Amino acid sequence: MSGLPLVLAANALDTFVQTLFKALALGSLYALLALGFVLIYKATQTINFAQGALALAGTWFLSIIFMDWEIPGRWIGGPGWVHWFIALLLAATATAVLGLIVERLTIRPMIGEPLFSMAVITLGLEVVIRVVAFDAVNTTPRILGIPWGAETFKIGGAMVAWSYIAAIGMAGVAFLGTWRFFKTRTGVAMRATAFDQEAALAQGINVGRVFAIAWAAGAALAAISGIFASMPPWGPAGLASRDGAFFAFRALPAVILGGLDSVVGALIGGLIIGFAEVFAGQYLASYTGVIGTGYQQVVPYVVMLVGLLVRPYGIFGTAEVRRV
Amino acid sequence: MLEVANLEVVYNEVILVLRGLSIEVPDGQIVALLGANGAGKTTTTRAITGLLDVHEGKITKGTVTLAGERIENLEPSQIVRSGITQVMEGRRVFAELTVDENLVTGGITNTDRVSISEAHDRVMTMFPVLADRRTATAGYLSGGEQQMLAIGRALMSNPKLLILDEPSLGLAPKLVAQIRDTIVEINQSGTSVLLIEQNANMALSIADYGYIMETGKIVMDGEAAKLLKDEDVQEFYLGLHGDGGDRKSFREVKHYKRRKRWLS
Numbered sequence: 001m002s003g004l005p006l007v008l009a010a011n012a013l014d015t016f017v018q019t020l021f022k023a024l025a026l027g028s029l030y031a032l033l034a035l036g037f038v039l040i041y042k043a044t045q046t047i048n049f050a051q052g053a054l055a056l057a058g059t060w061f062l063s064i065i066f067m068d069w070e071i072p073g074r075w076i077g078g079p080g081w082v083h084w085f086i087a088l089l090l091a092a093t094a095t096a097v098l099g100l101i102v103e104r105l106t107i108r109p110m111i112g113e114p115l116f117s118m119a120v121i122t123l124g125l126e127v128v129i130r131v132v133a134f135d136a137v138n139t140t141p142r143i144l145g146i147p148w149g150a151e152t153f154k155i156g157g158a159m160v161a162w163s164y165i166a167a168i169g170m171a172g173v174a175f176l177g178t179w180r181f182f183k184t185r186t187g188v189a190m191r192a193t194a195f196d197q198e199a200a201l202a203q204g205i206n207v208g209r210v211f212a213i214a215w216a217a218g219a220a221l222a223a224i225s226g227i228f229a230s231m232p233p234w235g236p237a238g239l240a241s242r243d244g245a246f247f248a249f250r251a252l253p254a255v256i257l258g259g260l261d262s263v264v265g266a267l268i269g270g271l272i273i274g275f276a277e278v279f280a281g282q283y284l285a286s287y288t289g290v291i292g293t294g295y296q297q298v299v300p301y302v303v304m305l306v307g308l309l310v311r312p313y314g315i316f317g318t319a320e321v322r323r324v
Numbered sequence: 325m326l327e328v329a330n331l332e333v334v335y336n337e338v339i340l341v342l343r344g345l346s347i348e349v350p351d352g353q354i355v356a357l358l359g360a361n362g363a364g365k366t367t368t369t370r371a372i373t374g375l376l377d378v379h380e381g382k383i384t385k386g387t388v389t390l391a392g393e394r395i396e397n398l399e400p401s402q403i404v405r406s407g408i409t410q411v412m413e414g415r416r417v418f419a420e421l422t423v424d425e426n427l428v429t430g431g432i433t434n435t436d437r438v439s440i441s442e443a444h445d446r447v448m449t450m451f452p453v454l455a456d457r458r459t460a461t462a463g464y465l466s467g468g469e470q471q472m473l474a475i476g477r478a479l480m481s482n483p484k485l486l487i488l489d490e491p492s493l494g495l496a497p498k499l500v501a502q503i504r505d506t507i508v509e510i511n512q513s514g515t516s517v518l519l520i521e522q523n524a525n526m527a528l529s530i531a532d533y534g535y536i537m538e539t540g541k542i543v544m545d546g547e548a549a550k551l552l553k554d555e556d557v558q559e560f561y562l563g564l565h566g567d568g569g570d571r572k573s574f575r576e577v578k579h580y581k582r583r584k585r586w587l588s
Contacts (some may be wrong), residue, residue: 110376185428192418192429198378199416204404204433204481319422 014157015040019282021155022233025164027274028171029229033251034258035174036221036267042194043214044107044244046118052248053129054095058223059230060133062091063142080148088227092220099219102129103212111207111292135138150232163231170228174221182263190214196259222248244304253304268315272307325350326372326408326518333364333540335379336468341367343540344386345446347518353508354517354546356390356527358561359537365520366413367539372518373410374400385431390485404433407484411491413520415445415474419463422425426462426473430480439482448475449507468499475506479515486510492526504530504567524561528552536561 034053039047065071066087073083076251102125110118148162181187191198201207228234229247251270258269281296288295307315331341341364349355349426355534359365359531370376372388374395388396395403418426427447431440448455450527451472457465462473478486492500500523508530511517521527528534531548536557544551551557 082549188425188428189432191421191425195418195420196416197414198375201375201378201400202373202402202404202410202416203413203429203477204409205429206399206401243580273467277560 006153008033012224015282017155017158018160019159021158021164022282023278024235024271024279025161025167025274027271028167029234029270030251030254030274031175031226031267031270032167032171032221032225032228032253033248034270035178035263036088036225036248037255038215038220038249038258038260038263038266039221041255042191042263043210044118045115045194046107046122047121047260048215048218048254049119049122050102050125051218052127052226052246053126053133054099054219054222055226055248057098057129058091058095058219058226059144060136060142061094061223061244062087062227063144064091065094066145067143071206084145084147087145091227092223094219095223096216097128099215100212100223101220102111103215107215108208110154111211121167124324144227144230146231161233163233166231167228171267171270172225175263178217186210186213219248220274225251227232250300253300257304257307259314261318262314262316265314265316275305276300276303325391326516327371327387327389327456328368329387329389331368331371331388333367333376333381333382334384335367335381341381341540342371345537346386347535347542347545349516349518350533351484351516352418352511352514353532354511354519354530356531356576357518357520357523357532357537358524358527358532360482360587362539363411363537364540365537366489367485367540369410369520370414373408374398374403374463374468401433404481404483408487409478409481409483409485410487410489411471411474411478413432413489413493415467415469415470417462417465417477419461421462422459422500423462423473424458425463426477430477433481440480443480443482447479450479451476462475468493468495470504471499472506475503479510483515485516485518487520488524489520491519492521492523524557525552528557548568573585 007211033055035053036054037047037313039045040051066073071090073080076083104130106121106125107118110121119267133235146163150161150163152159152161154160182191189205190210190213192203193205193207200210226247234247254273255266255270256269257272258265258267276299277295277296280299282294284291311317328345328347331342331345332340333524334340345364345368347355347357347368357365357368367376367381370379370381371383372395376382383396383575386396387394390406390408395406395408396435398406418429421429427444431443434440434443448458453469454473454476457469462470464474475488475491491503491507504526507517507519511530519527519531528548529549534545534548534551535542536551544554544557546554
């Protein structure tokens with residue numbers, strides 16, 4: 001996934017603006033993916049390796065709901081993009097339900113067992129969901145009906161894809177929503193559970209319910225980010241294809257860099273990684289003779305490594321707040 | 325009234341920690357449960373509040389009844405709803421959350437807005453220190469403030485019975501006195517208290533009744549005033565000589581401990 005082919009802008013400023021939007025958009029995408037990891041990690045202390053598979057399931061749901069069943073277009077009128085967003089919400093909901101089922105069957109019985117076992121279970125889940133989703137998607141990629149397709153508009157001389165704006169907007173909504181949610185009673189209960197499960201139980205917090213909410217939210221976010229990642233500039237031209245299952249792992253540097261348990265970290269980590277990747281791709285392009293091609297895929301990991309050397313818990317990851 | 329009858333608790337299916345423990349906490353009273361490290365005081369709390377699961381513990385015998393209802397098989401959240409809340413040993417405040425958010429978690433089983441805000445007001449009046457620091461991160465409060473927050477958090481569920489597990493642990497004498505007054509205040513407003521302590525002096529000075537526990541059993545019980553005067557209790561828990569009231573040296577206490585065990 002190399003992003004848009006380098007479109008030559010008229011001058012240096014236009015190139016910069018164009019790269020800026022591209023970086024912001026890719027960063028937003030990473031941040032969305034990272035948020036899914038963080039929500040589940042915060043509640044259960046487990047990296048959910050099945051996020052990618054859930055993302056693929058989400059794109060498949062969207063394609064079925066929007067293209068095959070023509071929901072909600074068969075019932076209501078109005079502009080196509082409104083239909084699409086409604087279908088997006090439905091697909092996210094369907095994936096959330098899938099997440100709930102998975103949590104209930106495989107994660108809930110593991111409460112209190114070693115975290116490592118739980119992480120390995122999610123790895124197993126990843127394989128299972130991916131294989132089933134592969135089978136569903138099959139070898140022919142399915143169309144997602146993204147309303148703006150690959151269209152672009154111009155700011156000055158800079159070409160900006162509508163997908164960029166959509167991804168930035170979506171990330172904004174998701175992060176604002178999460179931030180608001182964490183201030184609610186349920187959100188506070190969730191953070192309390194993340195901090196000290198036994199003490200949370202002692203307050204009467206239903207820890208099982210907290211796990212379920214985290215998984216549902218994480219799965220919904222996986223679906224949304226999977227769908228956005230399939231949009232023209234990044235994904236295979238608006239199709240649900242098998243590649244979707246692997247995209248989620250590209251957000252791991254963002255998660256680790258930002259701090260596994262920090263929502264702000266997911267946002268900042270995502271943006272840093274996105275910027276590093278896109279700007280390196282744009283401005284180091286003339287040195288391919290020396291550094292070879294495909295280096296922009298490596299840049300996120302280099303940034304992550306350097307970041308971790310300085311802050312082992314990630315930029316916003318909490319080591320532990322404890323008064324001595 | 326809380327009744328624990330003949331309770332037996334086993335950890336990891338092998339380690340027997342409580343062996344036929346029986347205590348009663350009558351409504352409106354303060355009952356002290358005393359004992360040395362490892363006697364099983366915290367296990368008793370876990371058994372009453374449903375937290376044994378977390379530690380691979382199991383009740384193998386006996387019952388826990390609150391107002392006639394068996395509660396030993398309920399989930400922790402159901403037990404909180406039924407009216408028992410505990411202040412855990414070591415305070416266990418949610419250090420990353422603010423003071424107010426900690427209080428929110430305490431009132432999580434309460435769904436009535438009015439009653440939540442009344443409980444919140446009550447906590448703020450009881451602990452003016454917390455009222456000044458409502459938006460402060462709990463992890464940065466002092467030990468005494470954290471203990472107050474932990475008690476305040478427990479009060480948010482309007483418990484009928486409050487269990488306090490070593491509330492004086494690690495606090496300066498002045499703060500211990502303050503916590504003691506708070507416990508009396510809470511009790512006077514109608515909440516029964518089960519006070520688990522190593523600080524026998526403090527606990528017995530405010531309790532109505534006291535139990536002394538050793539290796540998973542009650543070895544002695546009686547009115548708190550009587551226990552305070554009991555020679556053995558004085559010697560073992562208060563470090564005093566039976567006659568004069570001078571402090572005994574630690575060395576002698578250890579010797580005494582080797583020589584004599586509590587037996588009922």
